[in-house]
Amino acid sequence: MSFKPSQLILPSEITPREMVLYRRQFLKQAAVVAGAGWLEMASRNAFAEPAGARKLTAKANPAYVVMDNKTAYKDATTYNNFYEFGTDKSEPAQTAGSLKTQPWTVSIEGEVNKPMKLDLDGLMKIAPLEERIYRLRCVEGWSMVIPWSGFSLSNLIKKVEPNSRANYVEFTSLADKSQMPGIRYDVLNWPYVEGLRLDEAMHPLALLAFGMYGEVLPNQNGAPVRMVLPWKYGFKSAKSIVKIRFTSEQPKTAWNQAAPREYGFYSNVNPEVDHPRWSQASERRIGEDGIFSKKRKTLMFNGYSEVASLYSGMDLRKFY
Numbered sequence: 001m002s003f004k005p006s007q008l009i010l011p012s013e014i015t016p017r018e019m020v021l022y023r024r025q026f027l028k029q030a031a032v033v034a035g036a037g038w039l040e041m042a043s044r045n046a047f048a049e050p051a052g053a054r055k056l057t058a059k060a061n062p063a064y065v066v067m068d069n070k071t072a073y074k075d076a077t078t079y080n081n082f083y084e085f086g087t088d089k090s091e092p093a094q095t096a097g098s099l100k101t102q103p104w105t106v107s108i109e110g111e112v113n114k115p116m117k118l119d120l121d122g123l124m125k126i127a128p129l130e131e132r133i134y135r136l137r138c139v140e141g142w143s144m145v146i147p148w149s150g151f152s153l154s155n156l157i158k159k160v161e162p163n164s165r166a167n168y169v170e171f172t173s174l175a176d177k178s179q180m181p182g183i184r185y186d187v188l189n190w191p192y193v194e195g196l197r198l199d200e201a202m203h204p205l206a207l208l209a210f211g212m213y214g215e216v217l218p219n220q221n222g223a224p225v226r227m228v229l230p231w232k233y234g235f236k237s238a239k240s241i242v243k244i245r246f247t248s249e250q251p252k253t254a255w256n257q258a259a260p261r262e263y264g265f266y267s268n269v270n271p272e273v274d275h276p277r278w279s280q281a282s283e284r285r286i287g288e289d290g291i292f293s294k295k296r297k298t299l300m301f302n303g304y305s306e307v308a309s310l311y312s313g314m315d316l317r318k319f320y
């Protein structure tokens with residue numbers, strides 16, 4: 001079976017989800033009106049944080065906290081894009097249990113003086129873990145607010161010492177048919193590859209994340225280690241990373257190869273540059289998308305204006 005990636009993320013996919021959330025909101029209201037306490041409790045549980053997952057201690061960093069309500073844990077862990085585990089938003093939560101995250105090795109290689117192969121413990125010891133609450137916006141037009149645990153990628157970059165030929169950083173996700181049922185479909189050119197310019201990768205906002213909501217990353221969210229780049233569309237944030245390679249040439253990224261007119265290398269959140277098939281001017285916040293909720297205005301760089309200087313002088317219509 002072969003899909004065209006551009007057919008897979010039509011905003012029309014969103015509708016069933018909206019109905020689910022509308023139903024949830026309706027049930028909540030019905031519970032209050034009818035005084036049916038058990039119903040209200042059931043809906044409150046859906047917003048609770050996890051019980052039983054492995055805790056991950058990280059110190060809150062108040063410099064990186066968006067003043068928005070956090071997305072419910074349940075929503076953040078059941079509405080996912082992780083095509084290695086299926087193209088439907090609900091599939092990764094159901095199928096990613098087969099991902100084996102221990103042992104795990106990340107190879108850091110390419111144009112560096114000190115290439116390294118680190119296991120997860122070694123990687124996590126590079127710098128103290130911080131909790132940062134980031135807003136992440138998907139190119140499909142929805143957003144979430146999630147507390148992530150990790151550290152700035154720049155800590156790792158400094159350790160491996162990029163040489164004078166290093167201009168870009170390429171991230172490669174695991175692609176293992178035996179663990180990832182979605183790999184058998186040629187939806188994308190596997191493995192999933194993403195990339196950044198070296199100065200983007202060095203920006204303190206660029207987070208190498210190991211956890212969310214105070215726990216280790218659930219598999220469907222990119223365990224055991226992923227990127228989180230809040231000023232870029234969600235697909236730039238590669239999950240389940242096994243290789244970080246420094247290159248002189250711009251990396252060939254999976255989505256750019258699949259649909260170059262739709263997904264550029266930069267993919268900065270930009271309300272002024274529409275996707276060829278839909279506007280990027282507004283977004284639905286997951287959890288707020290009841291039938292009466294307004295869409296939110298999308299902000300330039302998703303509101304992270306501190307990255308603007310990385311792009312001064314660039315035509316962001318051309319470098320989308």
Ligand code: MTE
Nearest residue numbers: 080081082083138173192234235237238239
């Ligand atoms: N990484 C890999 N390896 N495979 C994917 O399919 N999807 C991307 C990104 N990283 C994806 C990936 C997209 S489109 C988005 S929006 C985010 O992961 C979703 O992250 P979340 O499920 O934690 O919200």
